[in-house]
Amino acid sequence: xxxxxxxxxxxxxxxxxxxxxxxxxxxxxxxxxxxxxxxxxxxxxxxxxxxxxxxxxxxxxxxxxxxxxxxxxxxxxxxxxxxxxxxxxxxxxxxxxxxxxxxxxxxxxxxxxxxxxxxxxxxxxxxxxxxxxxxxxxxxxxxxxxxxxxxxxxxxxxxxxxxxxxxxxxxxxxxxxxxxxxxxxxxxxxxxxxxxxxxxxxxxxxxxxxxxxxxxxxxxxxxxxxxxxxxxxxxxxxxxxxxxxxxxxxxxxxxxxxxxxxxxxxxxxxxxxxxxxxxxxxxxxxxxxxxx
Numbered sequence: 001x002x003x004x005x006x007x008x009x010x011x012x013x014x015x016x017x018x019x020x021x022x023x024x025x026x027x028x029x030x031x032x033x034x035x036x037x038x039x040x041x042x043x044x045x046x047x048x049x050x051x052x053x054x055x056x057x058x059x060x061x062x063x064x065x066x067x068x069x070x071x072x073x074x075x076x077x078x079x080x081x082x083x084x085x086x087x088x089x090x091x092x093x094x095x096x097x098x099x100x101x102x103x104x105x106x107x108x109x110x111x112x113x114x115x116x117x118x119x120x121x122x123x124x125x126x127x128x129x130x131x132x133x134x135x136x137x138x139x140x141x142x143x144x145x146x147x148x149x150x151x152x153x154x155x156x157x158x159x160x161x162x163x164x165x166x167x168x169x170x171x172x173x174x175x176x177x178x179x180x181x182x183x184x185x186x187x188x189x190x191x192x193x194x195x196x197x198x199x200x201x202x203x204x205x206x207x208x209x210x211x212x213x214x215x216x217x218x219x220x221x222x223x224x225x226x227x228x229x230x231x232x233x234x235x236x237x238x239x240x241x242x243x244x245x246x247x248x249x250x251x252x253x254x255x256x257x258x259x260x261x262x263x264x265x266x267x268x269x270x271x272x273x274x275x276x277x278x279x280x281x282x283x284x285x286x287x288x289x290x291x292x
Contacts, residue, residue, distance in 0.1 A: 007048065009081050012074040014041035018054065019071045020161045022061045045070065071161070079283035082275055093273040094123035100136035101128060102150030104218040104238050105260075110149065110281075117280045124273045134191030140265055146274050148263045149281060151193045151235075159261035160282060165235040167197055167255035169246040170225055177231070177250050184212035184230035186221050194233050197255050205253040235260065 017027035018038060028035040046053050053067035063071060101110065118126060129139065133150040140148045152159050177183060183202065187195040202209045212230035215221040225232050226242045235258050239245055246252060262281050268274050 007045070007074075007077055008041075009078060011041040011045050012078055014038045015045055015053070016071060016074050016078070016160070018042060018061065019063055019067065019074075020159070024061065075160070075162075075282040079279040082279045083283075092123060093121045093271075093276045095271070095273055096125045096127055097273040097277060098127045098144065098146045099129070099277070100139055100145040100148040100150070101130050102133045102136065102260075103130045104234065105150060106130060107218065107238060107240065113280060117277055120280075121273065121276060124276075132188050132191075133193050137263075138191075140263060143265060143267055146265045146268045146271070147277055150260065152259050152261045152263070159259075159263040160278070161259055161261055162281065163237075163260040164257055165237060165260065167194070167233050167258050168236050168239065169231055169250065169252045169255065170234050170239055170243040171231045171246045171250070172226060172228060172242075173244050175228070175231060175244070175246060175250070177252070179207055179251055182208040182210040183252070185209050186213040186215055186224040186230035186232040187211055188221065189214055189216060193258070197258070198233055201253040201255050207253070 014027060014031055014033065014037070017030045018024060021027050021030065024035045024038050027038045031038065042054055049066070049070065051066040052064050053070050055062045055064055055067075099114070114126065114128070118124065129136065129145065131139075133152075136145065136148050136150055137152075139145045148159075149162070185195070185198060187198070199209070213224040215224050221232055222240055222242055224230060231246065231252075233255055234243075236245070262278055264274055264278060269278075
């Protein structure tokens with residue numbers, strides 16, 4: 001890498017759009033430039049760091065390990081750029097900011113980040129809604145939230161990726177399953193992204209299941225699984241000490257990945273308070289959603 005290399009925010013935005021969509025076409029549409037321009041921006045970044053950031057073939061686009069690292073750096077650089085620009089524009093965030101947070105993220109560092117944000121922006125009043133991601137998506141679409149932090153539906157390229165994780169089945173060290181009988185599930189009420197992931201995986205594997213417990217919050221789900229009422233699934237980093245990831249001996253199908261993202265309301269995303277919170281979350285990177 002050239003020690004004098006600098007990173008152009010425009011190039012970083014193109015690269016992040018590609019990282020979030022895995023498509024040059026969608027990245028171009030999102031950033032409002034030509035597909036060839038996105039390709040050029042990515043090549044220039046690769047030249048600057050002297051590493052391959054994106055693995056391309058005729059059918060797919062994927063980040064390399066160095067590309068994943070660059071995505072984290074790009075988020076932090078762009079968030080700092082936004083905070084500096086806001087400062088010198090003389091914008092002082094104020095007013096009410098409506099935030100939606102997936103309830104399992106209450107177990108992470110995110111509440112501390114919100115506390116720090118509030119201390120740095122005392123003129124901003126926070127209205128916090130903690131709920132399931134599916135419900136919060138609807139609230140955002142109905143103009144009842146300004147910022148949402150949580151899970152996005154699989155296959156959706158919306159939002160700014162904070163962290164991509166593997167979903168894992170969870171139970172207890174004594175969990176035993178007889179796949180000749182329907183698998184008992186502990187689930188959130190619909191619409192639930194995690195319940196959908198479990199249902200789709202079990203259907204594809206031809207394994208019967210039943211809803212053993214409907215839980216209206218993450219604490220209820222943890223309690224139900226810990227009590228042996230049913231099994232469930234969580235993002236890898238969100239598995240609490242009371243529960244255990246289930247292994248190959250349980251013969252359950254792979255659940256794939258889940259994206260933890262930040263979405264903003266298009267009607268209010270340009271308000272200083274919305275931009276400031278987005279910058280605070282994204283500058284923290286994947287560690288934002290690590291256990292507290």
